[in-house]
Amino acid sequence: GACNAGCIPDDEKGYELDVFCVPKHYEEDLDRVIIPHGLIMDRTERLARDIVRDMGTHHIVALCVLKGGYKFFADLLDYIKALNQNSDKSVPLTVDFIRLKSYCNDQSTNSVKVIGGDELSTLTGKNVLIVEDIVETGKTMETLLSLLSEYKPKMVKVVSLLVKRTPRSSGYRPDYIGFEVPDSFLVGYALDYNEYFRDLSHICILTEGAKEKYKV
Numbered sequence: 475g476a477c478n479a480g481c482i483p484d485d486e487k488g489y490e491l492d493v494f495c496v497p498k499h500y501e502e503d504l505d506r507v508i509i510p511h512g513l514i515m516d517r518t519e520r521l522a523r524d525i526v527r528d529m530g531t532h533h534i535v536a537l538c539v540l541k542g543g544y545k546f547f548a549d550l551l552d553y554i555k556a557l558n559q560n561s562d563k564s565v566p567l568t569v570d571f572i573r574l575k576s577y578c579n580d581q582s583t584n585s586v587k588v589i590g591g592d593e594l595s596t597l598t599g600k601n602v603l604i605v606e607d608i609v610e611t612g613k614t615m616e617t618l619l620s621l622l623s624e625y626k627p628k629m630v631k632v633v634s635l636l637v638k639r640t641p642r643s644s645g646y647r648p649d650y651i652g653f654e655v656p657d658s659f660l661v662g663y664a665l666d667y668n669e670y671f672r673d674l675s676h677i678c679i680l681t682e683g684a685k686e687k688y689k690v
């Protein structure tokens with residue numbers, strides 16, 4: 475399909491690792507930086523503006539999908555706070571954190587279990603902003619959305635920092651997208667591979683060698 479705003483094309487070359495600062499322990503595992511941290515921040519600042527414009531001034535419950543969403547969540551909320559304290563209008567914000575466990579016995583299933591966070595019934599009548607790191611097939615988000623809808627929130631919007639261009643997509647599109655990315659495994663900025671690479675500021679493509687090295 476079309477490569478929309480925030481598009482990182484399939485042939486994106488990115489930057490050599492030594493252009494930026496990358497932890498020594500990951501130097502062998504990464505080829506290039508695809509989305510530098512500063513670019514993530516600049517895009518996030520704009521997403522914050524778009525979200526505040528659209529969601530109005532009714533109390534927002536920002537719902538962080540852990541663990542991968544935690545960096546994006548913290549930075550996005552900082553930008554929303556900056557808007558709140560520097561304009562004539564402001565929107566009250568509260569936060570909640572959930573983890574999602576998808577059960578797939580060999581095959582992908584649509585069953586997603588929510589762990590942690592407050593009772594979902596606290597979202598009834600609220601404007602909910604779901605903050606996610608990456609949408610791949612879209613199944614996780616579609617399942618979470620159908621679960622939330624049972625609790626009758628006033629409005630639900632989804633912001634995902636990344637959306638993968640993949641033939642495995644269900645067609646689901648979040649309301650707000652930071653970047654559309656190639657169909658590769660991405661790490662960094664809290665996105666992990668078997669819990670590694672969350673401690674990397676930039677978003678990078680994992681090499682085949684690293685997939686082997688950190689395999690469980």
Ligand code: IMP
Nearest residue numbers: 608609610611612613614659660665666
């Ligand atoms: P979906 O249900 O296929 O959309 O899967 C979304 C989830 O898979 C995300 O919340 C991530 O946790 C994980 N995921 C998918 N692609 C990547 C990736 O490239 N890097 C890290 N995690 C990923």
Ligand code: MG
Nearest residue numbers: 539542607608
């Ligand atoms: Mg995730």
